[in-house]
Amino acid sequence: MGKRNYHHGSLENDLIQKGLQLLTNVGLEEFSLRKVAEMCGVSNAAPYRHFSSKEALITAITTQVSNEFTSALDTVVQHHKGDFKKQIIEVSKLYVSFMVEHPQHFKFIFMMDHKMPITIKDGTFTEPERYIVSMFKTLFEGFRKEQNTELGSWSMDALSVWSLVHGFTVMLVNNTIAYEGSPSDAVETMVSRLL
Amino acid sequence: MGKRNYHHGSLENDLIQKGLQLLTNVGLEEFSLRKVAEMCGVSNAAPYRHFSSKEALITAITTQVSNEFTSALDTVVQHHKGDFKKQIIEVSKLYVSFMVEHPQHFKFIFMMDHKMPITIKDGTFTEPERYIVSMFKTLFEGFRKEQNTELGSWSMDALSVWSLVHGFTVMLVNNTIAYEGSPSDAVETMVSRLL
DNA sequence: CAAATAATGTTGACACTGTAAACATAAAAG
DNA sequence: CTTTTATGTTTACAGTGTCAACATTATTTG
Numbered sequence: 001m002g003k004r005n006y007h008h009g010s011l012e013n014d015l016i017q018k019g020l021q022l023l024t025n026v027g028l029e030e031f032s033l034r035k036v037a038e039m040c041g042v043s044n045a046a047p048y049r050h051f052s053s054k055e056a057l058i059t060a061i062t063t064q065v066s067n068e069f070t071s072a073l074d075t076v077v078q079h080h081k082g083d084f085k086k087q088i089i090e091v092s093k094l095y096v097s098f099m100v101e102h103p104q105h106f107k108f109i110f111m112m113d114h115k116m117p118i119t120i121k122d123g124t125f126t127e128p129e130r131y132i133v134s135m136f137k138t139l140f141e142g143f144r145k146e147q148n149t150e151l152g153s154w155s156m157d158a159l160s161v162w163s164l165v166h167g168f169t170v171m172l173v174n175n176t177i178a179y180e181g182s183p184s185d186a187v188e189t190m191v192s193r194l195l
Numbered sequence: 196m197g198k199r200n201y202h203h204g205s206l207e208n209d210l211i212q213k214g215l216q217l218l219t220n221v222g223l224e225e226f227s228l229r230k231v232a233e234m235c236g237v238s239n240a241a242p243y244r245h246f247s248s249k250e251a252l253i254t255a256i257t258t259q260v261s262n263e264f265t266s267a268l269d270t271v272v273q274h275h276k277g278d279f280k281k282q283i284i285e286v287s288k289l290y291v292s293f294m295v296e297h298p299q300h301f302k303f304i305f306m307m308d309h310k311m312p313i314t315i316k317d318g319t320f321t322e323p324e325r326y327i328v329s330m331f332k333t334l335f336e337g338f339r340k341e342q343n344t345e346l347g348s349w350s351m352d353a354l355s356v357w358s359l360v361h362g363f364t365v366m367l368v369n370n371t372i373a374y375e376g377s378p379s380d381a382v383e384t385m386v387s388r389l390l
Numbered sequence: 391c392a393a394a395t396a397a398t399g400t401t402g403a404c405a406c407t408g409t410a411a412a413c414a415t416a417a418a419a420g
Numbered sequence: 421c422t423t424t425t426a427t428g429t430t431t432a433c434a435g436t437g438t439c440a441a442c443a444t445t446a447t448t449t450g
């Protein structure tokens with residue numbers, strides 16, 4: 001029953017699953033298509049029937065993680081619907097704590113170039129990684145309602161908050177700084193002051 | 196005269212120089228020791244007489260860039276000695292504009308794990324990349340003089356500014372966002388409001 | 391239902407990588 | 421001048437992404 005007979009059945013899914021597993025365990029540097037193939041019990045060239053390149057698989061994995069994380073973010077957003085400040089703070093806390101807990105996720109997500117960057121300033125954006133868009137949406141809409149100003153003004157505030165949260169996270173994950181204490185608390189303090 | 200006779204003369208320097216060149220041109224992904232060796236007109240194993248691994252060479256290159264950039268930062272710091280706010284703003288502007296102009300530098304610098312992270316909260320730090328320490332120093336000392344408070348309080352402010360500047364830079368360099376306008380101006384606006 | 395076709399896996403190869411051991415040459419030290 | 425040390429070269433190995441030729445199974449079609 002464990003034996004596979006030539007056809008795997010659901011290789012595409014399994015590649016993503018096992019790929020994420022490998023990425024989480026060994027990181028981006030040590031990640032290799034051949035290892036993933038072996039984990040799936042399949043030959044080295046098999047993945048190419050489902051993904052055109054190593055990068056394509058990583059992109060698929062990224063999307064997977066992205067979706068899961070985005071729904072977690074959305075849950076928080078919905079839960080603090082009335083209170084904009086609280087909403088931002090909780091989203092920020094979730095963001096940093098999630099990434100600190102899953103540093104490998106964060107790395108392989110942000111180490112890849114995004115072909116379609118968000119365009120700020122007019123408030124519209126195409127789709128890069130979903131949680132970024134998700135967080136930006138929350139920020140932009142929140143600031144618009146809160147401050148009731150026109151375009152170009154609130155975008156700077158949203159950008160400030162997002163830069164701060166993201167920047168702090170980057171440094172923690174990359175070991176640029178070692179913060180002694182709860183990153184979640186730190187971000188709460190910083191964002192609170194900023195708002 | 197262009198001909199080399201067995202010994203290169205100054206391979207170590209040349210490896211760093213040509214390595215930086217390659218890194219700047221093709222980025223971290225395509226960077227390879229063998230290519231650098233060829234650029235130096237030397238065999239593939241030669242670099243190992245000077246660097247124990249590929250990573251060791253990259254570290255050396257990083258240090259090189261780091262030093263140059265740090266002195267540029269220091270110049271700005273000295274130039275605006277009296278005015279703390281101005282000091283921070285100009286350092287921030289230089290930081291973001293330099294990194295946007297040299298995205299590859301930024302990437303290979305920050306994509307590597309730092310073995311010795313800065314320890315904040317008590318204000319002391321070991322040495323990771325020098326420009327980080329340099330900027331942090333400016334921030335910490337500035338806030339201390341400005342606010343005249345004890346430890347633990349101003350560190351949060353310094354961290355906020357640094358997170359914001361760094362985070363904005365990361366997003367620009369990684370193409371997470373596409374800011375329409377001068378990044379330098381944007382950072383000036385954001386840091387000004389934060390201070 | 392049988393035959394043709396498409397989807398999926400395998401094998402083997404190629405060029406490239408980091409790295410190490412064995413060897414060669416030139417420079418420095420004695 | 422001889423010996424030692426520093427530096428380069430050759431060759432090799434294991435691992436990588438990727439591709440072409442081939443094998444097998446699933447799916448569609450006549």
